[in-house]
Amino acid sequence: MFVYSALVLWNFLIEEFSTKVLAVFVAVLLSVRFLQMVREASALPPGPWGLPILGSLPFLKGDLHLHFRDLTHKYGSLISTRLGSQLIVVLSDYKMIRDAFRKEEFTGRPTTEFTALLDGYGVINTAGKLWKDQRRFLHDGLRHFGMSYIGSRKTQMEGRIMREVEEFLSVLTSKKDNPIDLNPILAVSLSNVICDILMSVRFSHNDERFKRFMFLIDEGFKLFSSLEASFFIPILKYMPGQRETRGKIAKNREEMGQFLQETIEEHRKSFDSSHLRDLLDTYLYEIQKANEEGTGHHLFEGKDHDRQMQQIMGDLFSAGMETIKSSLQWAVLFMLHHPEVMKAVQEEMDQVVGRRRLPKLEDLPYLPVTESTMLEVLRISSIVPMGTTHAPTRDLKLNGFYLPRHAQIVPLLHSVHMDPNLWNEPENRSTSCRSGSAGGCV
Known part of the structure; x- marks a missing residue:
């Protein structure tokens, strides 16, 4: 009986001691992590700390770019x-x-729930060697098929656009004197060029x-927007509504992928390496060449060839x-x-072009009012208020502040467009003109 009591007492003391040691260990660990966070935060660019876990998410009102502004x-x-678990660094000076x-260190992309959905395919949300290779390849390919200001390719591109403009005007004429929604008509005309x-x-x-x-595509934008909270607080992705949305996104992407894959297969059947018709043919040629050289498994950094082509077409099109x-x-x-x-x-x-033909690129130098108006529309509308999010490829400093590798670097283009140091009354559409431009600003 005495031995049994001694064993019980011993076990109790051991458990009590272990519990206290564990509590002390956890407390020390949390304290060290807290001090690290404080030290890191003090070296970061200035801004609100927000709440634990949530960051500044509870204080967001309206559009995110206006909150950043x-x-x-x-x-x-x-x-x-901080928005949830994500550290956001915003640059608003042009x-x-x-x-x-311009620096190599800022060419990275943050690892988020959004980038996880894309799985590193395409060009918009890729990084490293794949991004560099795809960017260079696309620039060369697009220039070859008309995205140029000089030579016969420019004329080819101009003719392609003018054909669609004529078709667009024909559709508008057929609906004369009736209310019209320009959105679907513009979508078809622009999509045909692309x-x-x-x-x-x-x-x-x-x-x-x-x-x-x-x-x-439209539904995809809406579905991605509804997942925004889980991009900042990843645990939310396990909520029932979030799972359903992710399932819907996956289903839609599969349907879009099937549509694009059908186009890829049709191109394969009629592919002629001596006559490249479009950007997709240039990809098929690149794949064929790599396979012949025995390096096909290295192409696109080892990613699936067809899926990469699908995502590239989806990125450029949308x-x-x-x-x-x-x-x-x-x-x-x-x-x-x-x-x-x-x-x-x-x-x-009317003075420069007249009404018997469509305007051409060569007319642009003689259309200062038209050009300045177009540029002002681009500025004031800020249809892309925040540029593509980047991430440092390593810990570094910018203007004396510490930027850790995991930070999301956001270029706030809206603030540049509304900077009173660059523009005259930037919020006033009737008076704000591009510096040095002729009249005609909106």
Whole structure:
């Protein structure tokens, strides 16, 4: 009995001691981590600390770029804040943005739930050697198929655009005197220019397959937006609603991938290495050449060839079409609100171009009012208020502040567009003109 009591007492003391040791260990560990966080935070660019775990998320009101703008007004042109688990560093001065993004150290991409969904494919959200190779390859390919200001390729591209403009005007004429939604008509016209370069595909204005494709893209933007909270607080991705949304995104991406894969297979059947028709053919040629040289398994850093081509086409199509379409819609809206500017542009076009032909690129030097108006529309609309998020490839310093490798670096383009040091009354659309431009600003 005595031995049993002694053993019970011994076990109790051991458990009590172990519990205290564990508590002390955890307390020390948390204290060390807290001091590390304080030391790191003191070296970061200025900005609000926010709440534990949540950061500044509870204080967000309205659009994120406007929240960042308000922070830069309070803390300066280089600020930092936390949104959930993510450290965000915002650059709002154009010289700082230009100088930083010229450096190799800022060419990384942050690892987030969003980038995990894309799994490193494409060009927009890739980094390292794959991004460099794809960027160079696409620049060369796009220039070859008309994205150039000189030579026969420019004429080829101009002719491609003018054909779609004529078709666009024909559709508008057919709907004369009736209310019209420009969005779907612009989408088809712009997509035809882009798709012709990418994969030699053209859609009609009542093509059901195109309508479905556009629906998937629009829905994709909305679904990704609904996941925004889990991008900053990853544990939220396990919530029931989030899982359903992710499932829907995966299903839509699969359907879009199938559509693009059909185009890839059609190109393979008619592929001729001596006659490259479009950007997709240049990819097929690159794959063929790598396979013949025995280096196909290294191409695209070992990623699946077809999936990479799918994502490249998706990146270029959605990003290119949506930005141009939004810019044109803003231009129409501003013209409607400023008829005097619309009249000035029309008068200049009548004098230089006339009404018997479409304008050409060679007319642009003689259209200062039109050009300055176009540039002002791009500035004031800020359709991409925040540039693509970057990340340092290593721990570094910027303007004396510490930027850790995991930070998300956001170029706040909206603040550049609204900087009173660069623009005259930037918020006033009727008076703010691009420095040195002719009249006609909106």
